[in-house]
Amino acid sequence: MTTKTTWPLVRVLRDRDAALYLSGVVVSGFGTSALWLASGVWVKDLTGSDGLAALCMLAMWLPTLAGPLLGTLADRGRRKPLLIGVNLLLGALLLTLVSVDDPGDLWLLYAVLFVYGAAGVVHDAAESALVATAVDPSLLGDFNGLRMTATEGMKLLAPMAGAGLYAAYGGAGVALLDAATFVLATALYALLRVREEKPAPPAGNHRERTAEGARHLWAHPVLRPLVLAGGATMLCAGLNGAMAYAVVDDLGRSPAYAGVLYAVQGAGSVAAGLCSGTALRRLGERRFAAYGIALLALAVALRAVPSDPLALMCGAAIGAGLPAVLIATLTSVQRETPGPLLGRVTATAHTLVYTPNVVGLAAGAVLVELVGHRLVLVTLGVALLVTAAALVQRRARAERTVSRSPSDANPA
Numbered sequence: 001m002t003t004k005t006t007w008p009l010v011r012v013l014r015d016r017d018a019a020l021y022l023s024g025v026v027v028s029g030f031g032t033s034a035l036w037l038a039s040g041v042w043v044k045d046l047t048g049s050d051g052l053a054a055l056c057m058l059a060m061w062l063p064t065l066a067g068p069l070l071g072t073l074a075d076r077g078r079r080k081p082l083l084i085g086v087n088l089l090l091g092a093l094l095l096t097l098v099s100v101d102d103p104g105d106l107w108l109l110y111a112v113l114f115v116y117g118a119a120g121v122v123h124d125a126a127e128s129a130l131v132a133t134a135v136d137p138s139l140l141g142d143f144n145g146l147r148m149t150a151t152e153g154m155k156l157l158a159p160m161a162g163a164g165l166y167a168a169y170g171g172a173g174v175a176l177l178d179a180a181t182f183v184l185a186t187a188l189y190a191l192l193r194v195r196e197e198k199p200a201p202p203a204g205n206h207r208e209r210t211a212e213g214a215r216h217l218w219a220h221p222v223l224r225p226l227v228l229a230g231g232a233t234m235l236c237a238g239l240n241g242a243m244a245y246a247v248v249d250d251l252g253r254s255p256a257y258a259g260v261l262y263a264v265q266g267a268g269s270v271a272a273g274l275c276s277g278t279a280l281r282r283l284g285e286r287r288f289a290a291y292g293i294a295l296l297a298l299a300v301a302l303r304a305v306p307s308d309p310l311a312l313m314c315g316a317a318i319g320a321g322l323p324a325v326l327i328a329t330l331t332s333v334q335r336e337t338p339g340p341l342l343g344r345v346t347a348t349a350h351t352l353v354y355t356p357n358v359v360g361l362a363a364g365a366v367l368v369e370l371v372g373h374r375l376v377l378v379t380l381g382v383a384l385l386v387t388a389a390a391l392v393q394r395r396a397r398a399e400r401t402v403s404r405s406p407s408d409a410n411p412a
Contacts, residue, residue, distance in 0.1 A: 009142055009146065009274065009277065011136075011139060011142075012135070012139050012142045012143050012146060012277075013146075015135065015136075015139075016193065017134045017135070017192050017193060017194060018131075018134070018135050018139075018143055020188050020189070020191055020192055021127070021131060021134070021135075021143075021147075021192075022143075022146055022147065022150055023188050024185040024188040024189055025147055025150045025151065026150045026153075026154060027181045027184050027185045027188065028087070028181050028182060028185040029150060029151050029154035029155075029158070030154045030157070030158045030161075030181055031158075031177060031178035031179075031180070031181030031182065032120075032154075032158075032178065032181075033154050033155050033157075033158030033162065034158045034161055034162025034165065034174055034177060034178060035094075035116075035162065035174055035175065035178045036057070036060070036162075037158075037162045037163060037166075038162045038163070038165070038166045038171055038174035039056040039060075039109065039113060039171070039174075040053040040054070040056045040057065041053070041163070041166055041171075042056075042100070042109070042166070042170075042171035042174075043055070043056055043106060043109070046101075046102070046103050046106065047103050047106070052106070055110065056109070056110070056113055059110045059113040059114045059117065060113045060114070060116055060117040060120075061117060061358060062114065062117060063114065063117040063118035063120070063121055064117065064121055064350065064351055064354055064355065065351060065355060066118070066121070066351075067121050067125075067347035067348055067350050067351030068210050068211070068213055068214055068344060068347060068348045068351060069210050070118060070121045070122050070125070070347055071121070071122075071125045071210075071213055071343045071344040071345070071346060071347025071348060072209050072210055072343070072344055073122050073125075073126075073343070074122055074125035074126040074129055074342075074343025074344070074346070074347065075129070075209075075340060075341065075342070075343040075344055077198070078196040078198065079126040079127070079129050079130040079196060079343070080130060080189065080192055080194055080196060082122070082126045083123060083126050083127060083130065083189045084186050084189050084190055086119050086122055086123045086126070087123075087182045087183075087185050087186040087189065088182070088183075088186055089115075089119060090115075090116060090119055090179075090182045091179045091180075091182035091183050091186070092179075093112050093115055093116070094112065094116075094175045094176070094178050094179035094182070095175070095176070095179050096108060096112060097109060097112055097171065097172060097175035098172040098175060098176065100171060100172070101170075101172075109171075121347055121350070122347075124346065124347070124350060125342075125343040125344070125346045125347040125350075126343060128330065128333070128334060128342065128343075128346040129339065129342035129343045129346065130192075130194060130196075131143060131334065132334040132335075132337075132339070132342055133194065133196070133339060134192070134194050137334075137335055138281075139277065140331050140334050140335060141276055141277040141279075141280035141281065141327065141331045142276070142277025142278075143277075144276065144277075144327045144330050144331050144334075145272070145273040145274060145275070145276030145277050145323075145327055146273060146274070147273070148269060148272070148273035148276070148323050148326070148327055149269075149270045149273030149274055150273075152266045152269040152270050152273065152319075152323075153266075153270055155266055156263060156266045156267070156270075162174050162177075165177060209344070210344070212341060212344055213341060213344030213345040213346075213347065213348035213349075214348050216337060216341055216344075216345050217345060217348055217349060217352070220336060222285070222286075222332055222336055223329075223332055223333060223336055223337075223345075223349070225286065225390075225391055226285060226286065226289060226325070226328060226329045226332055226391075227329060227349050227352050227353060228352075229289060229290075229293065229325055229387055229388075229390070229391045230289075230325045230326060230329045230349075230352070230353035231352050231353050231355070231356045232356070232383075232384075232387045233293055233296065233322070233325050233384065233387060234353055234354060234356045234357040234360070235356035235357065235359060235360045236296075236300070236360065236380045236383055236384050236387075237296075237322055237357055237360065238356065238357040238358060238359060238360020238361040238362075238363075238364060239360040239361075239363060239364040239367070239376060239380055240300050240303075240318070240360075240364070240377065240380055241357075241360070241361055241364065242360070242361050242362075242363075242364025242365050242367070242368055243303070243364060243368055243373040243376060243377060244258050244261065244262075245258060246368050246372075246373035247261075247303050247311065247373060247377075248261070250306045250373070250374075251306055251307075251308055251311060252306075253308075260312075261311060261312070261315045262315075264312050264315035264316050264319065265315045265316065265318050265319035266319060267316060267319060268315065268316040268317060268318065268319025268320040268321075269319040269320065269322070269323050270319075271319075271320060272292075272319065272320040272321075272323045272324065272327075273323060273327070276288070276323070276324070276327045279324075280327070280328065280331060285328040285329075285331060285332045286328070286391050286392065287392065288324055288327075288328050289324050289325040289328040289329070289391060290388040290389075290391040290392045291324065291388070292320070292321045292322065292323070292324020292325055292328075293321065293324065293325055293384055293385075293387055293388035293391065294321075294384070294385060294388040295317055295320060295321035295324075296317070296318055296321030296322050296384055297321075297380075297381045297382075297383075297384030297385040297387075297388060298317070298381065299313075299314040299315075299317035299318045299321060300314070300318065300377055300380050300381045300384060301377055301378050301380070301381025301382070302314050302381075303377050304373070304374040304377040304378050326353070329349060329353060330346070330349070333345055333346055333349050334346075364376070
């Protein structure tokens with residue numbers, strides 16, 4: 001049993017290109033997570049303003065809204081040279097931050113963070129498209145699970161390292177570290193042995209090409225429900241995240257205890273990533289996503305109970321349940337989308353799935369003051385259960401349609 005479970009993961013790690021991809025994810029993810037924490041602390045130290053510090057995250061995240069537009073860049077040419085170019089660009093930009101040592105220099109920090117976020121959208125779209133051509137389709141779920149594990153693992157380690165580096169050398173030291181990680185990631189991507197055909201000249205105007213990704217997602221019977229469920233889940237996850245300090249306060253703990261809960265949640269996500277490939281093969285994308293959302297629903301609702309052991313278990317369950325719909329959606333996008341469209345579809349899917357998370361965070365910050373966290377958490381649990389049930393129901397309805405009318409489902 002163990003051999004059968006771990007064998008696909010071993011196959012992914014033994015694949016030269018897949019291992020190089022994952023190494024690049026680990027290296028660049030470490031630098032990104034370190035900068036994510038240090039940039040806010042940097043601004044706080046220079047200005048004393050919590051609002052200006054929060055703008056760092058907004059500057060990095062805002063370009064995600066332009067995902068459909070930025071994703072077209074990933075479909076215009078070969079993806080490997082694009083990945084290399086994006087990494088070199090970010091490495092060079094980060095070097096400019098060594099001059100930031102005064103509140104008057106913060107415009108440069110915000111500008112670099114904004115470009116950082118935009119380049120990240122293009123990078124993720126190009127990487128997803130290149131992975132789909134380089135990794136065996138049967139192993140895409142395992143690869144995406146390992147990618148999630150690597151990303152969450154870096155979120156556990158990198159902020160502490162970034163905080164220590166910032167304390168010792170300031171923000172410039174963290175920027176130099178992040179620049180070095182992009183240079184190393186560039187070398188890893190350069191070693192990839194991927195043959196890419198030059199894309200055909202684009203047809204239609206720029207607006208039409210940008211809209212193609214959204215049209216493909218909306219018309220596809222597999223991708224549309226997964227993306228909608230992903231967006232609804234991330235909206236609830238954002239609302240849940242805004243309750244974190246209220247939950248900690250209800251436990252009678254200091255605000256620093258939130259770090260313990262986040263660490264437990266990260267550990268749950270690492271474990272979920274390792275198991276996702278096997279779960280996808282046994283359950284399929286929709287059931288895997290639905291079961292993960294259902295687990296998330298129970299964990300979120302139970303956070304309303306002020307109990308330390310229960311809070312830790314709920315944190316681990318949230319970490320394990322939330323990645324399911326994200327991994328299922330990305331894997332389905334890679335499997336169900338033609339190569340020439342994959343950059344745009346990936347970027348559009350990311351926009352539709354991740355944008356609600358920020359909306360949820362903002363709304364949660366208001367709701368926690370107006371109605372209290374317990375009512376919000378129980379309501380979120382119910383909403384997530386409805387989302388999971390709808391996803392399973394749509395799957396069952398689709399299967400009945402295929403069994404009744406195979407010619408309608410597949411005219412060919």
